[in-house]
Amino acid sequence: VAVDAEGSIILGGSKGRRLLPGLGAGIVPPLGQADFADVSIRVSEADMVRGCRLLAQREAILAGPSSGAGIWALQQLLPELPDGSVCVVILHDRGERYMDTVYDDEWVREHLGVVL
Known part of the structure; x- marks a missing residue:
């Protein structure tokens, strides 16, 4: 399963604004094409x-x-998975750099329009 940010063109779609760094791109790298994955999921920043x-x-x-x-992409796939399935999600970034954004309720509300 390939996961990409909304606003990124790596897996197709339109280029758009992205506030959170680390996922997505404005160009398609050679190994970033959607046909390299069985399933592609685009995830909003919220x-x-x-x-x-x-x-x-x-x-x-x-x-x-x-x-x-x-993690969000996996949550979307869970209803389709057979009972007893084993799933692996690679967690390749830590959160301490995002305390003022991802983990700040006010920032999330102001920039993403979401109340958590």
Whole structure:
């Protein structure tokens, strides 16, 4: 499963504004094409934050928005997975750099228009 940010063109779609660094791009790298994955999921920045918060609440893991995107994508796929499935999500960014953004309720409300 390939996960990308809304506003990124790596997996197709239109280029758009992205506030959170680390996921997405304005160009398509050679290995960034959608046909390299069986499934592609685009995640909004608000949902990246939701994924980060979910991971922090359930597992006490402070992760960054790229990891939050992976967690949110998995949540979207869960209803389709057979019982007993084993899933792996690579958490490749830590959250301490995002205390003033992803983990700040006021910033999230002001910049993403989301109340958590």
